[in-house]
Amino acid sequence: MTTATKITLFRVVMIPVFLVCMYLSEIWSWMQIVSCVVFAVASLSDILDGQIARRCNQVTDLGKFLDPLADKVLVIAAMAMFCEWGIYPAWALMIVLAREFAVTGLRLIAAGKGRVIAAGWSGKVKTAVTMTGLSFMLVFGRRFVFSEVLDWVVVAAITVTTLYSGIEYFVRNHDVFENTK
Template identity: 60%
Template sequence: MNTANKLTLLRVILIPVFLVVLYLDFPFHMFIALMIFILASVTDFLDGYIARHYNQVTDFGKFMDPLADKVLVMAAMCWFVATARMPAWALVIVLFREFAVTALRLIAAERGRVIAAAWSGKVKTASTMVCICLMLLFRSWQLDAVCVAVIVVTTIYSGIEYFLKNRDVMDWKNM
């Protein structure tokens, strides 16, 4: 197993640790959860960099890296919904976008085409991770509202962009 895949696997292992720390109530548990989330988020950027720059791209990494990212973010967002810091409809929008873009990529792959990550998708991921960090660090309904708005807007924008730029992948006549 190469370095990039080890970092992805570390992120997968950190997800349940992150959730356990969030749900346990002990001094500084939110700060520790934040540090775990930041570490997991940094491994996301590092594993991609290492895989591309050191020729460590593997099928395992192509599958697990985006899955680990989605599970990490969804775990945090589910906790925010469970603690009434994020409305469930915001989580549904994010889930819908993730499933829709994944489906679009699967259809494209079936047709021999790869849909690379768009710039707006990278902005969505980065802004979502920053917002989650801010929400873990500070407890404020105003900040939560701003972060939810940023997450929802970037999610919707990037989802629409993926479908508009790749509308030729969909065969609307045979649906």
């Protein structure tokens, strides 16, 4: 198993740790900071494993599968927790989920035709905005006067970048649907 894949697996293991910390933060407020640190470390590991995989020629099929899955599950875990707390609207989470399922479906159709659809620039921006925004929500939590405004700014930024990147994937790859039976 490559170093890059081990880092990705570390991120997968951090997801339940993050969720437990989030639940415990309802009992002990200081656990919200721990949650934020866990989320930030897991998010930053995404950058690290990608760089190691490319620089050290450690790109594997397992890594190609696990890396985006780990990112999506980490982000959706945070959003779902925020939904449970009433600070992230379910409709915004549904947009994120629908985009992820749609792009995955697009990639599956393309793969069936022998074509690989790599992550685009807008998808990377969406991931960075999402992880950064959720980190801000974790840091500032429900403790500050402006937290509600920050939450809505983050939700808006995530929703806009999610929609834009999803639309871009389909516009750039519309030909995948040609001659589909």
